[in-house]
Amino acid sequence: KAGVTQTPRYLIKTRGQQVTLSCSPISGHRSVSWYQQTPGQGLQFLFEYFSETQRNKGNFPGRFSGRQFSNSRSEMNVSTLELGDSALYLCASSPLAGGAPYEQYFGPGTRLTVT
Amino acid sequence: KNEVEQSPQNLTAQEGEFITINCSYSVGISALHWLQQHPGGGIVSLFMLSSGKKKHGRLIATINIQEKHSSLHITASHPRDSAVYICAVRSNYGGSQGNLIFGKGTKLSVKP
Numbered sequence: 001k002a003g004v005t006q007t008p009r010y011l012i013k014t015r016g017q018q019v020t021l022s023c024s025p026i027s028g029h030r031s032v033s034w035y036q037q038t039p040g041q042g043l044q045f046l047f048e049y050f051s052e053t054q055r056n057k058g059n060f061p062g063r064f065s066g067r068q069f070s071n072s073r074s075e076m077n078v079s080t081l082e083l084g085d086s087a088l089y090l091c092a093s094s095p096l097a098g099g100a101p102y103e104q105y106f107g108p109g110t111r112l113t114v115t
Numbered sequence: 116k117n118e119v120e121q122s123p124q125n126l127t128a129q130e131g132e133f134i135t136i137n138c139s140y141s142v143g144i145s146a147l148h149w150l151q152q153h154p155g156g157g158i159v160s161l162f163m164l165s166s167g168k169k170k171h172g173r174l175i176a177t178i179n180i181q182e183k184h185s186s187l188h189i190t191a192s193h194p195r196d197s198a199v200y201i202c203a204v205r206s207n208y209g210g211s212q213g214n215l216i217f218g219k220g221t222k223l224s225v226k227p
Binding site (some may be wrong): 033035037042043044045048055056058088090092102103104105106108109111 | 146160215219
């Protein structure tokens with residue numbers, strides 16, 4: 001099976017702009033989670049989608065949003081970009097979601113630079 | 116105080132040495148994950164544990180639920196093991212239920 005893919009891999013944006021990142025999960029996986037990784041804060045959970053519904057959300061401002069489509073592909077959007085949004089954005093997919101333990105498979109990430 | 120603490124932050128070892136990375140957590144969990152991240156960013160899941168011990172090749176992971184502690188051991192370390200190792204717990208309480216909470220990572224460098 002093909003792994004999790006993320007597009008684009010690299011992105012440079014200007015402060016105040018908005019950006020959309022895309023994630024295609026492993027075929028058959030219905031859960032997609034998004035994470036932000038910065039040198040200062042490390043990895044932090046953004047949100048999780050399962051069957052087109054947001055199941056969980058991390059502690060991020062409303063500028064960060066996401067959605068999932070019927071084919072399980074997911075997008076995340078960041079509006080009004082700030083310099084502090086520069087980070088590696090990772091998505092991970094799983095066949096399951098919720099509180100029960102399950103393996104996640106990570107994509108290669110999108111490195112966003114805000115200037 | 117972080118909910119997931121890892122030690123050490125940085126670790127340099129000689130090839131062949133036995134390595135231990137520790138993870139302590141303060142929240143209720145349904146599972147604990149050990150992840151490996153190589154330069155460039157890609158993350159690979161090494162183990163998912165909810166009790167006991169798991170072994171995969173030269174890697175061993177243990178968890179003590181009562182003490183809220185897990186260890187990752189690497190036997191006969193090799194330069195290709197050089198990476199950042201991240202402990203993450205899946206919370207099973209309150210509003211964070213189901214979310215992954217990450218440690219800051221341990222940067223391992225194995226010298227030939």
